[in-house]
Amino acid sequence: MNPLDLHLKQKILIPLSLVLILVMIISSFFFYNHQVKVWENNQISLNYKLNEHFEDTIKQNVSMMQVAIESLEHDPEIINNYKEQNRDRLYQKIAPIYAELNQNHQITHFYFTNTNQTNFLRVHQPDRFGDSINRQTMLQAVKTGKPAWGLEIGPLGTYTLRLVSPLHQQGHRGGELIGYMELGMEIEHALNNLANELKVELVVLMSKHAIKKELWQQGMKRLQRNGDWSQFSSEVMLYSSQPALPAPLVQHIEQRHQHTPSDSEYTILKTDGSVYNIGFVPLQTLNQEENGTVMILSDITHLAQQLTQQIEYIILVTLFISLLYIITLYSYLSRIERSIFKSHQDAEAELLQSETRLKEAQRLGQIGNWVLDLKKHKLDWSKEIYELFQFDPKTTPPSYEKFLSIIHPEDLEQVNHTYTEEVKLQANCQTQHRLLLESGEIKWSEDRIETLYDREGKPALLRGTVQDITRHKEAEEKIEQASRAKDEFLASMSHELRTPLTNIIGNCEFLGEQESDSEKQKMIQSIEISGRSQLALVNDILDISKIESGKFTIDENPYNLNTLIDNIQHIFSMRMQDAGLTFKLEQQETFPNMVLGDAQRIGQILINLIGNAVKFTEAGGTVTLRLWSASEQLHFSVEDTGIGMTSEVQQRLFQRFEQADNSISRRFGGSGLGLYVSGNLAQLMGGSIEVESSKGKGSRFQLNLPYHPTNSAAPSQAQELKNSQVNQEELLGTNLNAAVLIAEDTPELQLLERRILESMGATVTTADNGKIAIELATAHHFDLILMDMQMPETNGIEATKILRAAGNNVPIVALTANVMQKHRDAFNEAGCNGFLEKPINKQELSHLIQQILQQHPASNRDA
Structure with missing residues (x-):
């Protein structure tokens, strides 16, 4: 194997880098509007995340309080003290527990309430008792006889998460009802955690209609907070993760009450040198009243400045x-x-x-041999076998059992079968296996066995050789x-x-x-x-790589030869016109219509030959394609009036990375691989490529292939040929009317794929990795998923497996730059419905999507 020429790196890296720079410069003009949209989407996403995280936090805290109450319900001392209405003893028992709950779980309220809804004991305020408790959680627990929980506005104007559970004489819902146990916690600590987790500032506002001024001021004083009732006309601020709100933000909040907020409300607020993203999420109490709002404040000043610098x-x-x-x-x-x-x-x-x-060992007779006399039951080993098996000939007599004792356990069954069963078939045989020697060393051995038979046809003698092939196996x-x-x-x-x-x-x-x-x-x-x-x-x-490794396969199917030629004419018609060339097609009158072969590879060869003819022919020249059949051979001839080549060049023309000289590469481009690939493809199909050329007089390349006419056609051929001729105008007129999820971790490719699909009429949602794609596909309906392979968190193959395992039947098409056969097989095994390579061919993409959507109606996808 010869190393790849260094010129290959230059041909790949230099043009690619120049093109990349030009594209990035052009793309920068579209960057600003895209970035503003990203800010908006980020803020909307923050709103949803806050809402989801807040609900999760509420549920976790409720679960914690339920566990705490259930453990207390089973304490007989607590039950007896409460039943006997012994407030002091109950408080002495429960106070340390409350202190622990307060310290470890931020429990701020702990009540024991009698069945007549009269408070018996406030553990957090033992001096206050005897008042009537008429909150919604208490009323619901009394009404249903079951635990009730939810967010409530307290009499002092604070949001509190409360859980009220009926308390029975015999523990958890057993025996006589003796009262109610209630745990509560203010939500400020949860908001602090959310602010830190989401890296935002949070402000909680409450409508003044929901609270009384005097009680609220008492509550702020008791909680040691500075509350300003007059700060806003219709709302009061219960909580802020910021020490002080900027004046423009205060003004924005004051103006906000003129319209009704919603969970999707979003705005950008610009102040003196600062830019903020602001979103609002409503807070609901147990009775579904929205008297409060959480404001999400994100400072994006540095992002705006960064955007300006990036553009400059x-x-x-x-x-x-x-x-x-x-x-x-x-x-x-x-x-x-x-x-x-x-x-x-x-x-x-x-x-x-x-x-x-x-070979030298065989010549010198250093291969171990053995002989077994089946009638005398006598086995002999040579010296080399003892050395290979690491046995001492003085202490170890040869035996089949001893031989089997050093066979690797995983190969034992195979070896025993070869030495016993194969003999019955009266055939010579050989086997390769591992030896696990007493020293722990593992060696590879190749055994050859020959059976000799007596006059009656019965096995009389076994003999064979044992060869150490360890080094060969390692190599x-x-x-x-x-x-x-x-x-x-x-x-x-x-x-x-x-x-x-x-x-x-x-x-x-x-x-x-x-x-x-x-x-x-x-x-x-x-x-x-x-x-x-x-x-x-x-x-x-x-x-x-596939050809040289022997992994390239030719796929023979019936194909329409006339359609193949028409497609090639369509491909080169505009290019010929732009190059100022005349294209001629000369075809035998009696010519087969349907032929058996690999149409894709034949087309690849012809496109390469015609492309070279166009490349090396000056304006005003002619390129001619001739087709004829003779002597069970199909012939394609590509002739041009271009620059031609010498006989020396022709001799090395079908080698890798070969062109006439370096000036050809500089003037016309190319890597010198096309003819090498075409020549190998022709050989794999049982054909050949011939070349005739003279310097300055043009060239003639002739492709010769076996001729296999047929009357059959692939069932889907007509439709495939029709789809292959879809032009750009038809593509732009496509209206998919489908919801498509794009799983792609590269932002630039996300934007590109979104543009392509939206131009086809699709509604597009994007996911930055496989994990997000799974969540979106599980939570929302999509008609199709385009799945990349290499993504963070969860790759495309694993994401597909997870969706299929969960019973999600949404069609999934792999759209990836991983194009090796093993990647295709992995996506097929995972459950993909199609596979597309990058770069994206919009015609293939449109055709495949429409085909899959027709095969998978919405009713089946929803199943």
Whole structure:
């Protein structure tokens, strides 16, 4: 194996980096509006998070209070003291428990209330008792006879979470009802935790209609808080995580009461040099009254300043990032490449050396041998067998049982079967297995067995050889490891290059559709062409790897040859026109319509040959495609009037990374991989490619393939051919009318995929990772999910498995830069309904989505 030429890195990195810089500069103009939308979405998300976290906190605290009450209900001393109405003894018993609950769980209220709703004991205020308790939680517990809990506005104007539980003589709901036990906690500590967790400031406001001024002021004094009743006209502030509210914020709160707040209310407040995101979430009491509001305040001043700086210095930052990207990727590719080639060469050398030694051992007769006389039951081992088995010939007589004792336990059944059952079949055999020696060492052995029979056809003699192949096995394992490392490197390279190429090509398509200025369209088109050239190079490298590793397969199916040629004409018609070339098609009159073969690979070869003809032919020239059949062969000829080539160049034309000379690469571009891939594909299909050319007179490439006419056609072929010809106008007219969830961790690709799907009429929701995608798909209805593979938290494959295990039947399409066969297989096994490669082909995406939505009606998806 020869190392990849260093020019490969240059051809990948330099154009890719230049294109990346241009695209990022153009994209910066769209950045500001997008960022403002992000701020709004973040604040709305904060509103929902606060609401969810607050509800979870309430439920957790209620559960804690239920556990505490249940433990107290089973204390006979507490029950007896309360039943006997012994307030002092009950207080002495319960006071330490209350202190512990207050310290560890922030319990601030602890009541014992008689069955007539008269307070018997306030543990937190033992001097106050005898008053009537008529709160909603108490009334509900009295009415239902069951525990009741909820948020309530206390008489002093504070929000308190209360749990009231009936207390029975024989413990938990057993025996006579003797009263009610109540625990309560003010919500301020929960708000403090939420503010710290969400990294925001929180303010709790209450309508003045819900409380009385005097009682509220008493409550603020008792809680040692500074309360200003006159701060707002219609509301009072119960809590604030900020020491003092800015004046503009106070003014905003005062003006807010003119309209009704909701959980989705959102605004941006700008003050002197500061910018705030503000959201409001209502607080509901047990009787569903919304007398309070939690205001969420996020200071985004630094984000606004950062956005301004990013716009001002986007060019410099882009250049720096691009340079860092080039250096890092170049270093990464070089290091991995050297490591792979070195390990592969070392493994090959070691394997060669091992094979040489084994052959020499056979020549010198150093392979152990044995003979078993079945009639005399006598077994003989050679000296080499004793050495291999590490047995002492003086103390260990040869025996089959002793031989089996050193067979590795995992191979024992296989070896015993070979030495016993195979003999009955009267056939010579061999087997490879491991030896687990008494020293603990593990060796590999290859055994060959031959059976000799007597005149009656019965086994009379067994003989064989035992060969130590440990080094050979170790060398094979190292080669396999090197091959796996190579595959991982190619998969990683493909993913790392496809991801930015998806952004580059996709945004170029989007900008080209939006831009009306012809000069700018040409600039955008040139960027897109460069990106697609790099994509073609990546695909060629992957094809080379599959071909050289023997993993490339040809998929033969009936296909329409005329349709294939029409599609190729459609692909090159505009390109020929732009290049100022004439395209001719000459086809045999009596020509087969349906042919058996791999249409995709045949098309790939023809596109490469015609593309080269267009590339190397000046304006005014001609490119001719001829088709004919003869002698059970199908022939395709591509002829041009271009620059041609010498015979020396033709001899090395189908080698990797070969072009006429370096000036060809500089002038016309290309990597020298296309013809190498095409030649190998032709050979895999049982054909060949011939070339005729003269310097300055043009070239002629002829593809020869086995001719297999057929009358059958794939059931879905007509529809596939129809879909392959969908033009841009038809694509833009697509109206999917579907809710689509995009699981993608790259913000740039999220934006790109959203634009593409929304242009098709879809309603789009995005998730930054697989975990969020699972939550959204579980909580909401979607008609389709586009699932990336490599994401934080939970990757796309695991997310798909989790959704399928949960019974979620929403169609899922893998949309990923991981395009190796093992990645496709993993998504299929996880339960995906389709697979699409990045960069995104909008026609394929639209067709696949419509096809899947037709196969999976909404009624089935909801099931």
